[in-house]
Amino acid sequence: MAGDRAARSSCGQGRVTLFATTVLAQAGVLENSATGTVASGRADTLTQVQAAEDAVLRPVDTGRWSHEMRAALASRIANLNAEPALANRFRAGAGAMASLADPAVVGDTNDLVTVLAFMDKVAMAVRDVVADDIASLQAAGIGDADIVRLCELNAFLAFQIRVCVGLRLMRDTSA
Amino acid sequence: MSRVVRRFTRRVPRWRPRVTPVRLDQATPLQRDALKITPSNTRVSDYVLTLAHDPESLRVRSPLFNAIMYDRGGLSRAEREIGALAASMVNRCLFCAAVHADRHATLEKDAHVTDELFAKGEKAELGQRERALFDFASKLSRAPAEAGGGDVQALRDAGLDDGEILDLVLSTALFGWANRLMHVLGDPIATEPQA
Numbered sequence: 001m002a003g004d005r006a007a008r009s010s011c012g013q014g015r016v017t018l019f020a021t022t023v024l025a026q027a028g029v030l031e032n033s034a035t036g037t038v039a040s041g042r043a044d045t046l047t048q049v050q051a052a053e054d055a056v057l058r059p060v061d062t063g064r065w066s067h068e069m070r071a072a073l074a075s076r077i078a079n080l081n082a083e084p085a086l087a088n089r090f091r092a093g094a095g096a097m098a099s100l101a102d103p104a105v106v107g108d109t110n111d112l113v114t115v116l117a118f119m120d121k122v123a124m125a126v127r128d129v130v131a132d133d134i135a136s137l138q139a140a141g142i143g144d145a146d147i148v149r150l151c152e153l154n155a156f157l158a159f160q161i162r163v164c165v166g167l168r169l170m171r172d173t174s175a
Numbered sequence: 176m177s178r179v180v181r182r183f184t185r186r187v188p189r190w191r192p193r194v195t196p197v198r199l200d201q202a203t204p205l206q207r208d209a210l211k212i213t214p215s216n217t218r219v220s221d222y223v224l225t226l227a228h229d230p231e232s233l234r235v236r237s238p239l240f241n242a243i244m245y246d247r248g249g250l251s252r253a254e255r256e257i258g259a260l261a262a263s264m265v266n267r268c269l270f271c272a273a274v275h276a277d278r279h280a281t282l283e284k285d286a287h288v289t290d291e292l293f294a295k296g297e298k299a300e301l302g303q304r305e306r307a308l309f310d311f312a313s314k315l316s317r318a319p320a321e322a323g324g325g326d327v328q329a330l331r332d333a334g335l336d337d338g339e340i341l342d343l344v345l346s347t348a349l350f351g352w353a354n355r356l357m358h359v360l361g362d363p364i365a366t367e368p369q370a
Contacts, residue, residue: 038337045246045345048239055231061205063229082320122355127267129359134193144194148228148360155355156232159348165319166344170337173324 018043021050023160026086027167034174035167049163056156057093064146068095070153075101076116077123077157086164114140115150122154180269180363183293185277185286188363190270196224209234225360240353243345250335250342253282254308258343260292261312262350268358271350307333312347 018024018039019031023046029035039046057070065073071093078087080103091101099105103120107113114136121129137147180188197206199219209230210219219227226233244255256279263272276289291299292309301309307329314321330340 034337038341041248041338042246042341042345045239045242048235048242052232052235052239055235059229059231061231081318122359126355126358127265131193131362134360138194145228147194148225149232151356151359152226152229152232152236155352155359158355159352162315162319162348162351163344165322166315166348167341169322169324169327170340170344173327173331174337 016050018046021046022053022086022089023049023163023167026083026089026164027171029167029171033171035171038170039167049160052156053160056153057090063149064142065149065153066097067093068097069100071095072097072100073119073150073153074157076103076119077154078161079103080120080123081161083161083164086161111140111142115142119150119154122151123158126158178365180273180365183264183269183272183276185273185280185289185293186366187273187277188270189366190220190222190357190361191364192221192225192361194225194228194360196221197227199224202227203230206230209237211237222357222361226356236352240349243342243349248338250339250346251282253279254304254339255342255346256282257288257305257308258312258346259350259353260289261309262316262347263354264292264296265313265316266351266354266358268350268354270357270361270363271354273363275350304333304335307335308343312343315344315347316351 019029019036024036024039029039031040057074058067062070071090075087075090075094075098078084078090079101087101091098094101100107100116105116107116118133118137121133134147137150138144142150177191199210202210206227210223210227210233223233226236244259245252256275259275260272260279262268263275276293280286280289288299288301288305291301297313299309307326311322311326311330314326327340330343335343
């Protein structure tokens with residue numbers, strides 16, 4: 001079955017089954033449950049979500065943002081969205097950058113301060129983002145490709161967190 | 176003169192990037208692969224050329240976008256557009272809101288729902304099903320913790336089954352993603368002359 005193939009498709013460095021993907025594991029959705037059956041019906045889509053996580057958190061070409069930095073930023077965004085378990089999952093990969101996972105940390109260099117402020121705003125107040133926010137990154141010496149990489153990381157986390165929360169609500173309210 | 180669009184509209188604007196897009200004639204093999212450049216497909220928008228700065232993300236995002244918005248079964252295409260539109264209104268992504276309001280009106284052959292939403296926002300007069308779809312999608316978009324079990328129950332009371340609810344979650348969340356690219360990396364520019 002196509003769904004079964006997708007459920008066992010490659011995710012990250014190992015082969016991860018559908019129910020071990022970040023969204024289903026974090027939502028606490030089990031295979032033999034009503035929500036699990038519904039999720040299996042969209043197995044192709046949900047395994048593609050895991051492939052997207054790999055692409056934004058652990059890309060081959062990292063540009064300016066190392067895997068550790070990306071994990072720290074992902075953890076920070078999860079914290080801002082009151083998702084502590086997801087934040088801890090990402091923080092485990094943040095190594096020496098782990099302190100940045102704490103939203104109270106504002107950075108100790110001009111460019112880091114600018115990057116963290118930008119990421120927080122895009123995560124929590126995207127409607128208020130204006131052209132000057134991009135100009136601030138550029139003025140801090142962040143190249144255009146690295147700006148796009150920051151946006152992709154932030155945007156993916158917004159998506160992933162909402163899928164986790166939605167699945168969890170479905171699980172919690174299922175008959 | 177170019178004019179940045181400030182209000183919701185179904186007239187789809189042009190998108191002007193705030194960063195310099197990748198130049199197609201200088202794209203790397205990985206970027207060309209992510210852009211799906213073929214001899215018969217060499218026209219690429221500035222938006223996609225901007226995202227080509229991160230080809231690994233672009234390569235996985237495009238098929239995922241298509242799966243969430245167009246895969247068969249589950250929530251109707253028009254109702255997936257309500258998830259997209261609610262997110263885009265919350266995030267004030269005027270470009271995405273225009274595209275997906277227009278798509279909803281076209282699919283439904285009726286502009287009433289999107290006219291109401293653009294005119295009255297959250298106070299729009301909607302049927303029970305559209306109201307439940309829009310409210311859940313708006314809350315999930317604003318802050319995930321705002322959405323609660325009562326909102327999911329309202330969807331069920333309006334007749335949605337769990338497969339449809341999952342599709343609404345996915346389409347709404349997808350625009351949490353898309354809005355953070357489109358609205359952050361560029362401006363919507365009016366396509367009609369300034370009055």
